[in-house]
């Protein structure tokens with residue numbers, strides 16, 4: 001850590017690592033046609049207490065109550081979680097299946113299961129990067145579910161606020177000379193601008209043709225200039241817990257990416273993702289306006 005870097009408490013961000021996968025696990029109690037995402041592993045890799053809660057919330061009445069409560073807290077959150085996971089699943093499967101990339105790096109992977117769940121992805125080496133506590137706990141969960149960490153997976157502990165991703169990944173066998181699919185799902189908002197830029201410095205060295213999917217929160221929400229009807233959520237996450245620190249202005253994403261040698265192929269709102277993935281299930285849920293999805297390629 002350089003002397004000018006402020007020390008941030010990253011534990012609250014670490015605690016969010018289970019949340020999306022918890023929701024995906026509860027989603028499994030919808031019928032196959034109604035599910036946005038199919039994930040048999042989500043329940044299995046969770047720590048025991050969460051497994052107990054998931055089984056409880058998989059009962060349809062409690063599941064619907066949980067979805068209602070979540071929507072009251074942050075309208076659009078359920079659809080956002082399911083659709084963004086499904087979108088990234090689809091992009092990474094095509095990229096690996098078509099031989100467009102030769103490795104995958106999931107930055108801030110939390111308890112996401114795609115690298116174990118999607119058979120196509122076992123064809124390439126993958127690195128899952130997160131805070132040490134989450135890496136330890138996920139490793140335990142994966143071993144419990146699959147008996148061992150699959151040979152193609154390396155779990156990498158890091159603190160993005162203090163460490164350089166290139167240095168850490170290099171010590172874990174990632175040479176960075178193959179086209180890579182990078183996933184950075186629901187992480188950028190927990191970082192300072194300095195840490196976001198450090199991550200992009202690392203991404204700027206990726207070989208041309210590498211791909212990146214990442215989500216970000218709108219800057220005007222982070223700065224409290226437009227709350228998009230989410231006053232309670234804003235007070236909780238930004239004012240009280242000080243969990244979310246960084247956002248992008250959608251108009252600036254293109255320039256930001258090109259500063260680091262990337263260009264976007266798709267830049268989508270969650271209403272567009274819902275049209276693609278939620279609508280066909282016949283379920284009607286609001287869409288979250290404050291978070292967006294970017295799919296980019298390295299030039």
Ligand SMILES: C[S@@+](CC[C@H](N)C(=O)[O-])C[C@H]1O[C@@H](n2cnc3c(N)ncnc32)[C@H](O)[C@@H]1O
Nearest residue numbers: 013014016017020108109110131159160161185
């Ligand atoms: C909301 S969760 C998203 C997890 C996963 N990407 C998903 O969408 O299921 C945010 C993740 O970012 C990780 N994260 C946040 N700040 C971090 C930091 N400073 N260093 C490493 N990981 C961090 C957290 O530990 C957590 O797992």
